Amino acid sequence: xxxxxxxxxxxxxxxxxxxxxxxxxxxxxxxxxxxxxxxxxxxxxxxxxxxxxxxxxxxxxxxxxxxxxxxxxxxxxxxxxxxxxxxxxxxxxxxxxxxxxxxxxxxxxxxxxxxxxxxxxxxxxxxxxxxxxxxxxxxxxxxxxxxxxxxxxxxxxxxxxxxxxxxxxxxxxxxxxxxxxxxxxxxxxxxxxxxxxxxxxxxxxxxxxxxxxxxxxxxxxxxxxxxxxxxxxxxxxxxxxxxxxxxxxxxxxxxxxxxxxxxxxxxxxxxxxxxxxxx
Amino acid sequence: xxxxxxxxxxxxxxxxxxxxxxxxxxxxxxxxxxxxxxxxxxxxxxxxxxxxxxxxxxxxxxxxxxxxxxxxxxxxxxxxxxxxxxxxxxxxxxxxxxxxxxxxxxxxxxxxxxxxxxxxxxxxxxxxxxxxxxxxxxxxxxxxxxxxxxxxxxxxxxxxxxxxxxxxxxxxxxxxxxxxxxxxxxxxxxxxxxxxxxxxxxxxxxxxxxxxxxxxxxxxxxxxxxxxxxxxxxxxxxxxxxxxxxxxxxxxxxxxxxxxxxxxxxxxxxxxxxxxxxxxxxxxxxxxxxxxxxxxxxxxxxxxxxxxxxxxxxxxxxxxxxxxxxxxxxxxxxxxxxxxxxxxxxxxxxxxxxxxxxxxxxxxxxxxxxxxxxxxxxxxxxxxxxxxxxxxxxxxxxxxxxxxxxxxxxxxxxxxxxxxxxxxxxxxxxxxxxx
Numbered sequence: 204x205x206x207x208x209x210x211x212x213x214x215x216x217x218x219x220x221x222x223x224x225x226x227x228x229x230x231x232x233x234x235x236x237x238x239x240x241x242x243x244x245x246x247x248x249x250x251x252x253x254x255x256x257x258x259x260x261x262x263x264x265x266x267x268x269x270x271x272x273x274x275x276x277x278x279x280x281x282x283x284x285x286x287x288x289x290x291x292x293x294x295x296x297x298x299x300x301x302x303x304x305x306x307x308x309x310x311x312x313x314x315x316x317x318x319x320x321x322x323x324x325x326x327x328x329x330x331x332x333x334x335x336x337x338x339x340x341x342x343x344x345x346x347x348x349x350x351x352x353x354x355x356x357x358x359x360x361x362x363x364x365x366x367x368x369x370x371x372x373x374x375x376x377x378x379x380x381x382x383x384x385x386x387x388x389x390x391x392x393x394x395x396x397x398x399x400x401x402x403x404x405x406x407x408x409x410x411x412x413x414x415x416x417x418x419x420x421x422x423x424x425x426x427x428x429x430x431x432x433x434x435x436x437x438x439x440x441x442x443x444x445x446x447x448x449x450x451x452x453x454x455x456x457x458x459x460x461x462x463x464x465x466x467x468x469x470x471x472x473x474x475x476x477x478x479x480x481x482x
Numbered sequence: 483x484x485x486x487x488x489x490x491x492x493x494x495x496x497x498x499x500x501x502x503x504x505x506x507x508x509x510x511x512x513x514x515x516x517x518x519x520x521x522x523x524x525x526x527x528x529x530x531x532x533x534x535x536x537x538x539x540x541x542x543x544x545x546x547x548x549x550x551x552x553x554x555x556x557x558x559x560x561x562x563x564x565x566x567x568x569x570x571x572x573x574x575x576x577x578x579x580x581x582x583x584x585x586x587x588x589x590x591x592x593x594x595x596x597x598x599x600x601x602x603x604x605x606x607x608x609x610x611x612x613x614x615x616x617x618x619x620x621x622x623x624x625x626x627x628x629x630x631x632x633x634x635x636x637x638x639x640x641x642x643x644x645x646x647x648x649x650x651x652x653x654x655x656x657x658x659x660x661x662x663x664x665x666x667x668x669x670x671x672x673x674x675x676x677x678x679x680x681x682x683x684x685x686x687x688x689x690x691x692x693x694x695x696x697x698x699x700x701x702x703x704x705x706x707x708x709x710x711x712x713x714x715x716x717x718x719x720x721x722x723x724x725x726x727x728x729x730x731x732x733x734x735x736x737x738x739x740x741x742x743x744x745x746x747x748x749x750x751x752x753x754x755x756x757x758x759x760x761x762x763x764x765x766x767x768x769x770x771x772x773x774x775x776x777x778x779x780x781x782x783x784x785x786x787x788x789x790x791x792x793x794x795x796x797x798x799x800x801x802x803x804x805x806x807x808x809x810x811x812x813x814x815x816x817x818x819x820x821x822x823x824x825x826x827x828x829x830x831x832x833x834x835x836x837x838x839x840x841x842x843x844x845x846x847x848x849x850x851x852x853x854x855x856x857x858x859x860x861x862x863x864x865x866x867x868x869x870x871x872x873x874x875x876x877x878x879x880x881x882x883x884x885x886x887x888x889x890x891x892x893x894x895x896x897x898x899x900x901x902x903x904x905x906x907x908x909x910x911x912x913x914x915x916x917x
Binding site: 284286289291314315317318321322323324326328329330331340341344345388391392394395 | 718798800801802803804805806807808809810811814818819822823
């Protein structure tokens with residue numbers, strides 16, 4: 204979106220302006236894979252939305268999925284925790300390995316998958332409950348045995364929300380601002396202590412300040428969690444992710460370290476997309 | 483006025499705004515018209531429920547005793563009865579309920595023993611004796627026989643009250659003219675009677691409350707359950723679609739057909755159950771509160787299902803996603819998020835459906851509501867009558883004064899309806915504010 208507005212103002216200059224890849228604060232990757240998608244196809248009734256994508260997701264890194272609207276990046280993201288199962292008319296082929304186990308194998312309960320692979324959505328969607336219960340509910344239904352007050356505080360601290368809400372834990376989660384709501388949703392996901400957090404354009408509905416807070420938070424969280432993030436914002440992908448995958452009409456165009464994708468892509472299409480000639 | 487400078491456009495702003503105002507007036511007139519109808523209806527009912535009444539006694543109380551009848555002992559009142567009614571009528575009253583615990587007023591001891599020894603002994607053999615108020619009422623009903631000669635609507639009573647009084651004075655010299663509210667405490671607390679001046683709606687109110695309570699008990703859980711299944715669980719295939727279409731159509735089926743169904747299934751086929759005979763208690767036939775409630779439940783079930791489905795459909799998918807996203811099962815998602823979110827909508831649909839059920843007459847006539855009932859319903863296996871049946875029954879009588887008590891009963895019915903609805907709406911608002 205930022206690229207678009209700039210294009211209208213100064214097309215010549217932007218043609219070569221690649222987003223600046225931030226200085227990586229620290230390498231957190233372990234070298235192992237958290238998730239491994241192998242030849243994944245997704246069909247909505249007859250529409251072939253994802254066409255045979257293989258994508259290894261590295262542990263304790265941030266992987267960004269970028270691409271134009273309708274390219275299948277959100278659909279692919281939702282495959283990683285079987286959220287597509289709840290949509291009627293969806294058919295999924297291929298394998299997604301989590302701890303060497305295909306999460307689409309017969310006998311795998313999608314509820315167990317979602318418990319280990321949490322999700323944050325595009326629009327902040329706190330439960331119409333108190334802030335406390337927003338965080339505690341997921342843990343409670345998953346049989347959390349520890350001290351719930353401590354878990355709520357820890358999750359809210361991790362989500363950098365504790366100082367703002369510690370005095371009003373019993374107020375409705377909907378009383379918070381958009382950015383706070385999104386961090387509440389992240390805290391809610393952290394409270395079930397997943398291995399992987401999927402984020403579907405987590406900052407796209409937020410203002411730049413709230414958005415940058417979410418980005419800081421993601422960089423903090425990747426020390427402990429594997430994060431897969433879908434984003435439309437090229438700068439955001441460049442700033443926070445370790446690896447970036449570009450999807451185009453349901454196919455994987457290029458997948459590499461973010462540094463490489465944004466400075467020296469091997470595909471012309473990637474070059475065009477990140478510089479704003481497409482999308 | 484900002485002039486249009488682009489010649490490609492002809493905004494015709496004045497005409498467009500005029501069109502808008504015209505439609506606004508049309509919509510406002512519809513509202514005003516509806517309001518007028520409602521007010522006319524209410525005035526019409528109130529007009530009948532209050533007004534002047536010309537009364538005449540067959541025997542004046544002063545001819546029966548020197549002091550007011552209320553001051554007389556029970557023995558004296560029974561004496562008046564014995565002097566003024568036929569012996570057979572007295573025997574009948576005694577068999578219904580005896581006058582004294584120790585002696586008999588109308589029956590001979592031998593006959594009484596013989597009657598009570600029969601297999602089907604009358605109620606009077608076992609029940610407690612009549613009390614003072616009961617006997618006093620009998621004297622008024624059987625001896626004084628106060629008769630309503632003429633009733634006048636409220637409007638006439640106010641505008642030409644003196645004229646009416648003079649008219650009655652001329653035509654019926656012994657008559658008195660009183661201003662009556664047909665809706666009074668007695669009306670609410672006495673059962674049905676063949677005399678309009680003595681009749682009340684007690685049994686009908688109780689019957690209505692019994693039937694509605696049971697109807698909600700049957701229809702609400704079933705309806706919400708069915709809606710949950712259809713909306714949240716059922717696969718989207720041809721069978722589900724057929725069921726869905728049928729439910730939608732059932733909501734429009736004339737209520738009398740439900741009455742036929744209720745008569746055939748609940749009152750006849752399931753008679754051993756609906757009459758309570760399988761428990762060894764209850765009525766001799768299946769025309770009971772249970773049958774009526776089941777029929778009503780069937781009648782409002784489609785409405786509840788459709789409204790509940792609508793409410794469930796309105797639950798945003800982001801909320802469902804949020805619950806799934808933290809590892810909730812489908813049931814946990816439904817129970818903790820979908821149902822609380824949809825509950826105000828579900829309750830609104832239920833309120834509408836129940837309001838309809840309270841006012842339904844046709845199906846219960848077919849199922850077999852009693853049109854003349856003097857004893858309170860006391861179990862789900864009791865015979866029943868309900869408010870609309872009572873009103874229907876009264877309006878179809880030839881005597882004018884029954885129209886007055888029908889109007890009074892309508893006010894009572896409306897009051898019950900409003901009370902129940904208000905309670906339900908308050909309940910619903912509590913649900914929605916807790917979000």
